[in-house]
Amino acid sequence: MKIRTLGRHIKESGKSIARNGWMTFASISAVTVTLLLVGVFYVILMNLNEVATSIEKDVSIKVLVDTTAGETEREDLLNKLKKMDKIESIIFSSKEQELDELITSFGDEGDLFKELYEERNPLNDAFIIKTKDPIDTMEVAKQIETFDYVYKVNYGKGEVEKLFNVIDASRNVGLALIIGLLFTAIFLISNTIKITINSRRKEIEIMRLVGATNGFIRWPFFLEGLWLGILGSIIPITLIAFLYKEVYSYIQPKLEGHFIRLLEFTPFIYEVSGLILGLGCLIGTLGSLLSVRKFLKV
Amino acid sequence: MITMKEVYKRYPNGVVAANGIDIQIDQGEFVYVVGASGAGKSTFIKMMYREEKPTSGQIIVNGVDITKLKNSKVPLFRRNIGVVFQDFKLLPKLTVYENIAFALEVIEESPRVTKKKVMEVLELVNLKHKARMFPNELSGGEQQRVSIARSIVNSPLVVIADEPTGNLDPDTSWEIMRIFEEINARGTTVIMATHNKEIVNTKKHRVIAIENGLIVRDEQRGDYGYEN
Numbered sequence: 001m002k003i004r005t006l007g008r009h010i011k012e013s014g015k016s017i018a019r020n021g022w023m024t025f026a027s028i029s030a031v032t033v034t035l036l037l038v039g040v041f042y043v044i045l046m047n048l049n050e051v052a053t054s055i056e057k058d059v060s061i062k063v064l065v066d067t068t069a070g071e072t073e074r075e076d077l078l079n080k081l082k083k084m085d086k087i088e089s090i091i092f093s094s095k096e097q098e099l100d101e102l103i104t105s106f107g108d109e110g111d112l113f114k115e116l117y118e119e120r121n122p123l124n125d126a127f128i129i130k131t132k133d134p135i136d137t138m139e140v141a142k143q144i145e146t147f148d149y150v151y152k153v154n155y156g157k158g159e160v161e162k163l164f165n166v167i168d169a170s171r172n173v174g175l176a177l178i179i180g181l182l183f184t185a186i187f188l189i190s191n192t193i194k195i196t197i198n199s200r201r202k203e204i205e206i207m208r209l210v211g212a213t214n215g216f217i218r219w220p221f222f223l224e225g226l227w228l229g230i231l232g233s234i235i236p237i238t239l240i241a242f243l244y245k246e247v248y249s250y251i252q253p254k255l256e257g258h259f260i261r262l263l264e265f266t267p268f269i270y271e272v273s274g275l276i277l278g279l280g281c282l283i284g285t286l287g288s289l290l291s292v293r294k295f296l297k298v
Numbered sequence: 299m300i301t302m303k304e305v306y307k308r309y310p311n312g313v314v315a316a317n318g319i320d321i322q323i324d325q326g327e328f329v330y331v332v333g334a335s336g337a338g339k340s341t342f343i344k345m346m347y348r349e350e351k352p353t354s355g356q357i358i359v360n361g362v363d364i365t366k367l368k369n370s371k372v373p374l375f376r377r378n379i380g381v382v383f384q385d386f387k388l389l390p391k392l393t394v395y396e397n398i399a400f401a402l403e404v405i406e407e408s409p410r411v412t413k414k415k416v417m418e419v420l421e422l423v424n425l426k427h428k429a430r431m432f433p434n435e436l437s438g439g440e441q442q443r444v445s446i447a448r449s450i451v452n453s454p455l456v457v458i459a460d461e462p463t464g465n466l467d468p469d470t471s472w473e474i475m476r477i478f479e480e481i482n483a484r485g486t487t488v489i490m491a492t493h494n495k496e497i498v499n500t501k502k503h504r505v506i507a508i509e510n511g512l513i514v515r516d517e518q519r520g521d522y523g524y525e526n
Contacts, residue, residue: 005406206387209347210448211377212404214370 005216013223016200024228027192031232031284034185035276038178039240043272045174051260052167056134059163061141062154064124069149074125077149081127086140088132095123124151135164182283189287193225197291204295214296221292222285229284230277237273244269299325299456299487300346305355307341307511315341316352317511323489325455328482330498331491332522333508339491342508343460346489347379348372360455377405380449380457380486384464386441388433388448395420395429398448405452419447423477439470446477456487463494475501498522 017024063081065074081090093101099121103110117123131140141155197204207217248265255261300323307316315338323329333339344350345357348364357364360378367375388397395416402412420426423443433441442462449457459478463471475497482488492498498505498521505520506513515523 002406004409008403202387203389206389206400207404208373209376209381209387210401210404210452211373211375213373216373216404216406 001219006219009219009223012220013227016220016224017227020199023192023195027189027228027284027287028232030185030188030192031229031280032235034181034188034283035233035236035280036239038181038279039236039272039276041174041178041181042275043240043244045171045178046268047262048167048170048174050263052163052171054260055163056167059130059134059137059155061129061131061137061144063127063129063144064151064154065126066149066151067124069125073149077147078127080147081129081144084140084143086131086133086136087129089130091128093126093128095121095125098123098126182279185283186287186290189225189228189283190290193221193228193288194291197221197295201295204292208296217296218289218292221288225284225286225288226281227284228288229280229282232284233277233280236276236280240272240276241269244272299323299327299360300489301356301358302345303356303358305345305352305357307338307345307350308353315511316345316355319355319511319513321506321513321516323487325487326482326485328479328488328503329490330503330505330520330522331489331508332493332498332505332524334524337508338511339508340460341511343458343489343491346456346458347376347381377452378455380446380452380454382442382445382449382457382459382462384461386433386438386445388441388444390433393430393432394425394436394444397433397444398451401448401451415451415453416447419451422450422480423447437470438466439473442466442470442474443477446474446481450481450486454486456489457481459488459490459492461491461493463492463497468496471497495522495524 063077065077069077078090078092081087099113099117102123103113106113129140129144131137137155138161141153144150145153204217245265248262252262300321302319302321305316305319306314308314317338319342331339331342341350345352346359348367352365355365359375362375364375389400392400398416398419399412402415407415416429417426420429423446425440425443425447428436428440433444436444442465446457446459446462449459457478462478463474466474471494478488478490479501502519504518505515505523507515507520507523
């Protein structure tokens with residue numbers, strides 16, 4: 001294509017956008033609403049994913065060693081655990097350490113335990129185990145339960161399973177919602193552009209009559225869709241960036257010291273903006289090309 | 299120039315608009331196509347520039363069998379044919395000049411050549427002084443002259459006109475006819491479907507009469523042959 005022709009197409013697409021004021025507004029609104037929803041879902045989904053990953057990483061198994069076990073039996077147990085290949089790390093925590101932790105976790109009231117249990121510590125020595133893949137937690141825990149001198153195995157029975165289920169479900173639901181929204185948007189845009197094209201039927205008819213190729217006719221519509229997509233993504237990008245900055249600076253300080261965290265404002269917001277802009281262009285051009293198709297049948 | 303062999307056209311609703319048409323039109327001819335409304339004139343004409351495809355049969359235009367033409371090649375084929383309609387088909391938001399230049403713009407002609415050619419045809423249809431006006435500022439006859447100018451700006455081998463004087467008063471119709479004859483005199487084939495008895499009977503040319511999708515009469519320097 002000649003540069004002059006491209007210039008003509010750009011000019012034509014711009015003219016059409018300006019000429020079809022209300023229709024342009026309707027199309028841009030459709031893109032804006034969709035992208036805003038998709039953007040918000042995406043931000044929530046990605047943060048949920050981040051939280052889920054950090055929770056997954058934090059899932060551990062606590063093996064309480066039977067109080068009747070002596071040092072040799074404890075060593076035997078440790079060796080047995082070390083031989084399991086699904087285990088990543090084993091940390092030993094003596095019953096004294098366990099008591100200290102308990103006391104600290106209760107804050108001021110912890111002193112009560114201190115007085116009560118200083119003489120006779122009722123807690124067990126423990127091994128804190130992390131599996132290589134969090135999903136193996138349950139299987140490994142059940143295996144360890146059968147070992148000798150194991151008093152109890154704690155891994156948040158039931159809750160871990162529930163957590164994994166919730167994470168999986170929310171990922172799938174979010175993804176399905178985003179895909180559904182995108183299709184709705186393409187449909188909406190192709191319909192709005194179809195209305196604007198109807199008024200330009202004559203122009204297309206004449207173009208075909210004087211020998212314009214389909215590609216030549218399609219170009220201005222393609223560009224028009226592109227502009228609608230770009231214009232429609234401005235508000236979602238601005239709004240999401242602004243809101244995420246607010247939410248991030250409000251929530252993140254509260255999460256300090258916890259193992260969960262939100263995705264950092266940058267570079268995450270660039271990723272989101274890029275995605276919104278890309279999707280805007282995609283649904284704009286796709287919607288536009290879909291609607292011009294039926295006018296180009298010879 | 300244009301040859302139709304055993305051409306049939308049946309529309310999906312069952313209407314048969316061409317019922318075995320055989321015709322040969324040579325380069326440089328001036329042909330009237332006459333017949334009552336619904337006789338199949340428009341289909342006959344539309345098949346010549348591939349707006350309609352026949353159900354069966356062969357249509358050869360300028361050596362190319364256009365019934366076998368790929369859809370993607372149709373635009374290139376159309377560049378050799380000028381088409382004029384009863385309702386002018388001008389773009390209301392473009393000036394006279396722009397409407398004509400539009401036909402060259404879409405085939406990516408250079409601005410220099412475009413300007414030269416548009417000025418030439420404006421001269422031919424005698425509308426140079428109205429180049430900057432918009433279609434709604436022109437009379438019906440002037441609009442049709444713009445439409446004719448657009449159809450010939452690309453120097454086509456053939457101009458096809460579907461009732462070009464149908465919306466015009468007698469005086470204006472004669473002016474349009476004068477332009478078609480001038481175009482024809484320059485060597486361009488002109489095919490004109492018309493209901494204008496006076497023109498056909500006065501400006502004698504070949505007459506093809508169509509009834510029920512069939513050519514019932516084909517005479518050199520013929521008469522209109524119907525009562526309006």
